Amino acid sequence: MNKIFLREQILEIRKNLNVQKVESFSDIIINTLISSELYKKASNIMSYVSFNNEVNTHGFIAKAIEDGKKISVPYIDNKNKVMLPCLIHDINELVPGYFGILSPDPNRLKLIDEKSIDLVIVPGACFDINGYRIGYGGGYYDKFLPLLRKDTSTIGLAFSFQVIDKVPYEKYDIPVDFIITEKDFIECEVKNA
Template identity: 25%
Template sequence: MRLKVKAELRKRLRGVRKTTPIEACMERSAAIVSALEAHPSVQNAKSVALFWPIVTRHEVDLRPLDASLRARGARVAYPTIDPESGVMSFRFVDDTSHLEEKGYGFMEPSAEAPPAEALDAIVVPAIAVDPAGHRIGYGAGYYDRTLPRYAPPAVTLIVAYDWQLVAEVPIVETDVACDWVVTDKRIIEARLA
């Protein structure tokens, strides 16, 4: 039953996000990036994992955060999926022009990029999120299986537009809660929600 509710919520909010004007998404993304830049977990981080936005899906655009992190000397990693095992990990990228689409629908680092064995902060995408740090992603479970390998000590921050914040996300045993929820209007310490 919970999986059905999750699937329905995922479908509904993906539809809403897709109809949100791109200009509104960019404005809200800028507010989210500003909040992340001011967040101590990101401010003090020497290594941060981001995700490259799928603009056609109106995802939160973190490209300005990538630029500001690099400008202050932080290392930036991006997710990649091993085509043989299906396991997601993060790899450091010195130049985002080296990201490539490998068949999973998002831009990934090359197999030659150095693996991120440890990270200080991981910024996580969501289609829906609740104040307790539970999220609905695209349904493949990549982040839920990957985050426990890095966090703790990495701090996990879900980013979403404020309208993607719901009272409660239906969860299953394999779902992993994140530490913080960052929207264009608020920051929630999930552990305290």
């Protein structure tokens, strides 16, 4: 099965989830995340900002800020085709950016060093049990994840139907370390293999 077909198939299922399911499953996933040792030990966290029917991270970002964590979110530099981590102090600072996703204001970017990040919350259309993912086709996380420290943990957030046995991957693809769904906390088998 190829990536494009899998991405379209899974995103179609996700698109058809009703708002109540997205919210209730997201609440379970986020509660599991903030109860984890990974979250408790991390002081500098980068998280995607959810849009469409992704696992909702808006409440997570607000909670992490309230808990005194340093929170950064992605800014997509479309011209240079890179993703930059930018510190925020309030989710209300964000403005519509790339593809309409809430993003740091390009006139007020507070860039941080990716090597300072302890934990990254990663989006995806689809994950497999080894942590490999199919993103949305931009390749931004594939370029960003190798820049992190080796001991930085990565967690994919997904609804359970988004986790399958195996996704096709290339040698440059970097798997996440953990996946949290509304049903499971998965410790992935492969670490940067």
